[in-house]
Amino acid sequence: MTTNQDAGGRRLISYLLPVYNEEESVAVFFAALTQAVEPLTGRYDFEFLFVNDGSADGSQAILESLASADPRVRVITFSRNFGHQIALTAAFDHARGDAVIAMDTDLQDPPAVSLELIERWEQGFEVVYAQRRSRRDSWFKRTTANLFYRLLDHLAEIKIPRNVGDFRLLDRQVLEALKRMPEHNRYIRGMVSWVGFRQTAVEFDRDARYAGTTGYPLRKMIRFAVNGIVGFSAVPLKLIAYVGCVATALSAIAVGYILVVRLFFADQAVPGWAFTAVAIFFVGGVQMLMLSVLGTYLSRVYTEAQNRPLYIVRSVVGGGAGGPVQPPVGGAGDSATG
Ligand code: UDP
Ligand code: MG
Numbered sequence: 001m002t003t004n005q006d007a008g009g010r011r012l013i014s015y016l017l018p019v020y021n022e023e024e025s026v027a028v029f030f031a032a033l034t035q036a037v038e039p040l041t042g043r044y045d046f047e048f049l050f051v052n053d054g055s056a057d058g059s060q061a062i063l064e065s066l067a068s069a070d071p072r073v074r075v076i077t078f079s080r081n082f083g084h085q086i087a088l089t090a091a092f093d094h095a096r097g098d099a100v101i102a103m104d105t106d107l108q109d110p111p112a113v114s115l116e117l118i119e120r121w122e123q124g125f126e127v128v129y130a131q132r133r134s135r136r137d138s139w140f141k142r143t144t145a146n147l148f149y150r151l152l153d154h155l156a157e158i159k160i161p162r163n164v165g166d167f168r169l170l171d172r173q174v175l176e177a178l179k180r181m182p183e184h185n186r187y188i189r190g191m192v193s194w195v196g197f198r199q200t201a202v203e204f205d206r207d208a209r210y211a212g213t214t215g216y217p218l219r220k221m222i223r224f225a226v227n228g229i230v231g232f233s234a235v236p237l238k239l240i241a242y243v244g245c246v247a248t249a250l251s252a253i254a255v256g257y258i259l260v261v262r263l264f265f266a267d268q269a270v271p272g273w274a275f276t277a278v279a280i281f282f283v284g285g286v287q288m289l290m291l292s293v294l295g296t297y298l299s300r301v302y303t304e305a306q307n308r309p310l311y312i313v314r315s316v317v318g319g320g321a322g323g324p325v326q327p328p329v330g331g332a333g334d335s336a337t338g
Pocket of ligand 2: 104106108209
């Protein structure tokens with residue numbers, strides 16, 4: 001299982017660090033991280049794998065200067081912005097560690113907590129996720145996140161722990177399992193729950209962003225939430241049947257009512273056009289809604305059928321650069337799907 005032990009038998013830990021327009025935070029973050037892991041450098045080797053997810057600011061120059069100053073740093077640069085989950089996926093593909101730790105580069109995930117993750121890994125856990133005891137996000141973000149987790153809890157076929165982001169440690173074995181999941185619409189925290197293994201949590205308090213703005217505006221958050229639900233639940237599809245039943249039952253009741261009025265209260269005519277119009281709009285609306293549920297699943301099938309690579313790398317710099325340990329899932333991933 002462990003392939004990276006050097007002569008001293010030290011194990012390698014890879015930090016997976018997605019970066020999107022973090023020019024104000026990333027250097028401060030890296031200084032804090034290296035300082036935090038300093039006491040462990042006698043016991044482990046470290047690798048810091050940054051993925052620049054098509055930043056439009058000065059992040060790349062900063063990352064390259066980090067790489068030239070520290071041989072443990074490697075910078076993978078995408079040809080454009082592919083999104084956080086894909087950036088993490090590229091880091092999975094390129095990581096060489098016996099364990100990997102994914103974390104934000106905006107100092108929201110405290111570096112000190114990652115040491116606790118390593119400790120739990122040493123105790124034999126293969127997935128150690130950092131669970132937020134508190135978070136300092138806006139009221140809106142907290143409320144919508146809460147609603148989403150609740151919904152997902154009800155719908156998903158597997159248990160996905162709440163208040164867990166992508167700040168977590170994964171053992172090499174888990175990483176290899178994840179690399180065999182080539183899906184394009186990725187909800188990594190769900191995928192990690194899906195693969196199983198011995199999982200545990202470490203609690204922490206999430207800080208506010210050090211600088212800049214979130215790379216997850218509402219639009220991306222909704223897409224992300226839909227991926228979480230659609231990727232792990234077929235309940236919305238079944239919902240179509242339920243809604244159909246209810247609509248049919250309602251119209252049956254209406255028919256009964258009309259018949260009764262016609263037969264027994266001939267003097268009171270049922271007002272015709274208003275009822276008809278409302279019924280048409282109602283049924284039309286429900287049908288559109290249900291079609292959109294179908295469409296959401298269909299679009300996932302479409303994306304998978306196209307089978308494009310998950311990401312395109314423009315350059316790899318530093319840390320004895322070179323390609324991924326194994327071909328990326330999106331590229332030559334077909335064989336891995338088994
Ligand atoms: N990020 C990324 N690509 C994106 C958006 C974000 O690589 O398209 C990175 C970002 O630099 C950060 C991490 O992913 O290190 C999490 O994003 P962010 O902090 O913006 O999300 P939040 O913490 O607000 O949920
Ligand atoms: Mg963040």
